[in-house]
Every structure is written in C-alpha cells, then in structure tokens.
Amino acid sequence: GQNIDQPTEMTATEGAIVQINCTYQTSGFNGLFWYQQHAGEAPTFLSYNVLDGLEEKGRFSSFLSRSKGYSYLLLKELQMKDSASYLCAVRERGSNYQLIWGAGTKLIIKP
C-alpha cells in the first residue's frame, strides 16, 4: 500500500532551526522529493533523496532512511519567507513510477 504522513502544521521562530518529518509506506521505493509551496502558488522543487543519508543545499538539508521509511527536511536560519507548506512525495514502482504526495506541512514563522 501507499501512505505518506507529515505533521499538518508547525510553528517556528525567525532565525531558528526546524525539522519537518515525513514517514512513508510504499510498494517499491524509488526516490523521495521535497517541494515548497507558498500559499496560492505552485509547488517548487527543493530536494531529492534516493540513498540513505543527508543531502545539503544551502540552508536546507534533507535526510533519508530507507529501512525506517523516514525522511526529514531541515531548515536552518529561518526567514519569514520560509513560511509555506512543505510537501513530501515518494516515487514508487508500484504506481508506475509516479509520485505519491503527502498532504503537506504548513510552516508558520514568527518574528
């Protein structure tokens, strides 16, 4: 089966660090994506993981553990513009390699 879980909403303070978790159960894991979506806008690509470990890209990092079906997105030095929804998506062989999306985590940044 396919199931992707993320927290619905998180709040963090400007300048701080926040970790957004994503757990998944899929039939034939083939990669995990994180996208950012500002309110009323289109999702935009942030990161991709297919092997275990940490991928770092500036203030954003993404971690994957395939054995645990777990990923997290780490945002450092939070800025007000980071207020957005963060979408976790998994590519799986069982769905003809199409992406299965989580419901997203709405991140609210407070001054």
Next chain:
Amino acid sequence: NAGVTQTPKFRVLKTGQSMTLLCAQDMNHEYMYWYRQDPGMGLRLIHYSVGEGTTAKGEVPDGYNVSRLKKQNFLLGLESAAPSQTSVYFCASSDSGTGSDTQYFGPGTRLTVL
C-alpha cells in the same frame, strides 16, 4: 522561457457544464501531468502523459478526459462538471519521469462548481 503555463486561472461552472483546461510547456519535456489539490489532502494525479499522443490514468481519473495532440500541450476536460470537482488544478511537466527527474508546475487553475 515561460516554463509551464495554465489557462484559465479561475473559473466558475454550474453543475453539468463542460470545460477544458489548457496546459502548455516550453521546456521540451516528454512527461506531462494533471493533479488536483484539495484542502487537507496531498496532490492527487488525475491523468498523465509520457509523450505526444499518449495518455494514462492516474489515481483519480473518473469524470475527466485528457488529450496530448502536441508535445507542448496537455488538455484536461470536464464533460459534465460536479461540485466534487471543485478544486485547484495543477499541471506539471518533467523530462523523463524517472530517477531524480523534477516536476515543474504551472500556476494552477481554481475551479468552483456550483
């Protein structure tokens, strides 16, 4: 280079009316997708295409039809709109549909069916 564009941006329909949503991409991508996004739910794939002249069903295809007559365009049709089809519709495109291939999204169409 406009990326992925969608028309219209907003539309209000009455139950039973039909309409077509147009998606266009200028990145020469092979794959194109139509998703719907509803509050509290992830993006759900309606239909997709792996190349010109091909289409395939996604997770929620009922009530929708698609066509990909030209590589750069992907049309989504609603033959008889229902209130359950009120949603935000996103089109996306990608190069290969495998591996680290990234999907690029259009700005979305907000559809309300009364």
